[in-house]
Amino acid sequence: MKSVAERMVEEVDWASYRVAMGPASTLGVALRRLLSSANVDESSSAWNEIEEHVFSQGTIYSAAEPTVSVMLAALMEDQPSWRSGRILDLLFFIVRGTSATDPSLRGRCLDRAREGLWLLARWALAHEGWARDNALEVIEVIAPDRVELIRSAMAEH
Helix, strand or coil: CCCHHHHHHHHCCHHHCEECCEECCCHHHHHHHHHCCCCHHHHHHHHHCCECCCEECCEECCCHHHHHHHHHHHCCCCCCHHHHHHHHHHHHHHHHCECCCCCCHHHHHHHHHHHCHHHHHHHHHHCCHHHHHHHHHHHHHHCHHHHHHHHHHHHHC
């Protein structure tokens, strides 16, 4: 059975978006490979097709926008650590990036990520260690005004 995130990957016309090297035609395949990775090696292999493509040296490309939504959908389900770390890292690099060719891209990515704020907060509450820290890093970028609220909830949890 396909997850919501996998179905979302299929619904995006990736060829209409761009990555660092041109059209994002193969990005959907790489994201599906990440979402279905069965171990660290498979996750790393998929990551190599995403890193320096969707984002590179602090620059994001148009394919980052639908990627945010797909990665948030992936966090609706429990994920093994090798996969969730990559998912949260990808979100972090996207929301921290900028675009030289589309000044509004970062804002659109931040808006999409903010739609998943409470999902990220739930992830932080339900996990410990680096999994929690990675989610909090994304929250600090997308909703700095909510970080203390979430941290106080974690302290009481």
